[in-house]
Amino acid sequence: MAAGTFFVSLSVLLVLGVPWHAATSQQVPVLLWSSESSLWSSQPSTHGGHVTTDLQLGQYLDSALSSGPKNVLLFLQEKLSVEDFTAFGGVYGNKQDSAFPNLENIMDSSPSSLVLPAVDWYAANILPTYLKEKLGVSPLHVDQSTLLELRLNESIPSLLVVRLPYASAGIMAAKDVLRANDEVIGQVLSTLKSEGVPYTALLTALRPSRANRETDFAVGSFGRQLLATATPTPTYPPLAVNxxxxxxxxxxxxxxITVSMDRELDLTNATFLEANPGLTEGSSCNINDSVLVLNYNNDIKIVFRLESRFYPISARRWFTLNRVEIHNATQNATFLAPQVNAPSNYSFHCEYVSSKLQFGQLLIYNRTKDSPATKWTLTINDFQIQGFNVTGMRFSYASDCAGFFSPGIWMGLITTLLFVFILTYGLHMVMSLKTMDRFDDPKGPSISVPQNE
Structure with a gap:
């Protein structure tokens, strides 16, 4: 599919396809092209509104990786939505004001190209892992300067990853960043072309850039707009230890994820979004014990130690988060978490796992000689972990920490019982009413009341 034709048809879809907005809130586009011809000629074309799943994306990639070049180039942008191409791309072939002149030329002139407008964000996020397993090589993060120093071989597989930013602070800022990303793509591909190296390239993103706006206008979402304090749930994949x-x-x-002692540190991006090859170094797992180690660049290390044991009373294995440790160069802390437990084939989820009292204090200081009480605090929002019987990149059924009789349920039960009591008392009073058994006889003598003169 040519790039110009894609942008024009996509504009029509956005105008006429009303369900499109609701469907693309959690999808990102994937663009594929190669220096070898006829890689996707036998694949069926996608229609407007179709969401490509991870299995379907794997079918497209399998055909390219099996018969195409072994050098794979992945352009991974922080945010990207299919609307960015229509908002900032050329209209009807006019590329003078386009933010993607190099990309449009590449898609038009490549021997093989494929555009998937809507791909499940989960499938796009696991692309590095999928390509790593298929090619049998570790991904190498490069830029234009490091690419010049590489010597690629046509017969040796390689996986090169180029990270691209995205700016959401205003239309002009976003367009400028997208144009700069397009220049990076053009320069990287010019380098490969000058060396005569065959390649297959992909462009996608970790999450959509227009998801919040589309969700706001989706059918049935107006109730969420009234909640001014509501924040959207992040859409990155879970951290996996292989x-x-x-x-x-x-x-x-x-x-x-927030830790604090002298100052508060937000470790969320460093855990799930930033590239850190040694993040989980030291982690291990087996049938009885699993250890998740998170190493951060600021010399902070968080260790989750899970234990799985068989309990005869329940006739099944359960796992428990024995303790959580925080280490740095000066002072360490150990927290016990006896309430964090679930069957071993389940995952555990809780809205707050924290050492602070206002969040339930599921993490308790282990005040021993080896681990004295410290000023460390740890708070994890929407905590979910699974250390045993993991199958793929999806959590198993979650055992939630919220009890069945929550404060809201208790309030509802008490209010219902109060109304039932009032209704029962009223019915009892009505049923106790009796008619008079005697009445005055109107034909009898009237009652005279003497009056004193």
Missing amino acids: ETQDNPCILFWASN
Whole structure:
């Protein structure tokens, strides 16, 4: 599909396809092209409104990786939505004011190209892991300067990853950043072309750039607009620890991770969004024990130690988060978490796992000689972890920390009982009413009341 034709048809879809806005809030585009011809000629074209799943994306990539070049180039942008191409791209072939002149020329002139307007964000996020397993090589993060120093071989597989930013502070800022990203793409591909190296390239993003706006205008979302304090749930994949190349053995996800002692540190982006090859170094897992180690560049290390044991009373294995440790160069802290437990084939989820009293204090200081009480505090929002029986990149059924009889349920029950009591008392009073058994006889003598003169 040519780039100009894609942008024009996409504009028509956005105008005429009303369900499109609701469907693309959690999708990102994927653009594929290659220096070798006829890689996707046998694949069916996608229609407007179709959402490409991870399995379908794998089918497109399998055909390209099996018969195409072994050098794969992945342009991974922080945010990107299909509307960015129509808002900042050329109209009807006019590329003078386009933010993607190089990309449009590449898609028009490449021997093989494929545009997938809407791909499930989960499938796009696991692309580096998927390509790593298919090619059998680790991804190498490069830029234009490091690419000049590389010597690529046509027969040796390689996976090169180029990270691209995105700015959402105003239309002009976003367009300028997208134009700068387009120049980076053109320069990188010019370098490969000058060396005569065959390649297959992909462009996608970690999450959509227009998801908030589309969700606000989606049908049935007006109730959420009234909640001014509501924040959207992040849409990045869970952190995975791969003990083997086939499947992960530990999954961890949170919407926010904050530690504080002398000052408060937000470690969310460093855990889930930023590239850190040694983040989970030291982690391990087996059938009885799993250890998740998070190493940060500011010399802070957080360790989650999970234990799985068989309990005869329940006739099944349960896992428990024995303790959470925080280490740095000066002072350490250890927290016990006896309430964080679930069956071993489940995951555990809780809105707050924190050492602060206002958040339930599921993390308790371990005040021993080896681990004295410290000023460390740890708060994790939307905490979810699974350290045993992990299958793929999705959590199993979650055992939630929220009890069935929450304060809201208790208030509802008490109010209902009060109304039932009032209704029962009223019915009892009505049923107790009796008619008079005697009446005055109107034909009898009237009652005379003597009057004193």
